[in-house]
Amino acid sequence: MLKLTKKADYGLIALKHLAMRNPAETASAKDIADAYGIPLPLLSKILQKLAKSGFLRSEQGTNGGYRLARDPREMTALEVIRSIDGPIILTSCFTEHGECHHSGRCSVREPLRKVHDGILRLLNNITIRDIASEDMEVPAPDVDVQVYRLKPSGLAAHASK
Amino acid sequence: MLKLTKKADYGLIALKHLAMRNPAETASAKDIADAYGIPLPLLSKILQKLAKSGFLRSEQGTNGGYRLARDPREMTALEVIRSIDGPIILTSCFTEHGECHHSGRCSVREPLRKVHDGILRLLNNITIRDIASEDMEVPAPDVDVQVYRLKPSGLAAHASK
């Protein structure tokens, strides 16, 4: 039902945390876990993944921890989420490389691919730096270019379970 | 991992199917299930839900079945998905009504809300009619307004599990 995993959340939180600090100092997994109430062993694995994916540089030993490996402006939410959760697949009809195993029968594949690409684009246009900058009141321009043509009931409507 | 459920897929497929037929005739759940290889009892419940949500009108008895209850231009993918899968919540930090139970600690809530709204907008801008029109090569204009500013590696990159 179109939800991000908590791991992805935690990963973004951690990266934001690191992006807002002096890049010279490291923060340990425990520091971050404590700061946001995230279970330490869980966060550890997320940070390990982010390190392996090249977002973080890790330092072992006393006073070790993690620091950003790249400029936060060069880390998109899309990359981060993909590195933690794996590829984003809107519908099982296509993997990120395409191909539906249902052959030609899945008639909504192409329309949904548009949505899929739109979501990727959305996530790709948000960087860790955007997230770390406190005043997201003025969002990245091209994220909000689209006309907000919702009907009054649109977003407020709430489908009962 | 940001995936639509198969139920939502099936629901969209069914609505598209109905939208492309003569609105005077009904199609039974079995017809649709057979046409797309969807398990009948599963599809039945989806159609029931869609009927209860006002997308379909159902007719029981021999030669019964389903027909669209409204103009397909007035049914958005967002409404359909919500009616089948329930509310879309990008992150557990906020329900569709807002409110994070982690109080102030979840620092990425606001940035993610932008993504969340973007996705809703995306889905809200696609109608069943859009999906049913075969030539989606020319997509709804405001869905694709955004600049496609992906780095070369962007969409192709594939995060290993």
Next chain:
DNA sequence: CGATATAGGACCGAACCAGTCCTTGATTAC
């Protein structure tokens, strides 16, 4: 009546998510 429909409750296996536990190994402080 009997065939064909929808309506809907109960149930089940598999997958995945979130989280825990435990061990290993590197680095620094003492």
Next chain:
DNA sequence: GTAATCAAGGACTGGTTCGGTCCTATATCG
């Protein structure tokens, strides 16, 4: 050298959700 502090990573578990099946009840037409 030893202890403390850190990351690395494998194994496991409880819970939830998803996808799907089964079965019964009810409505409608021939």
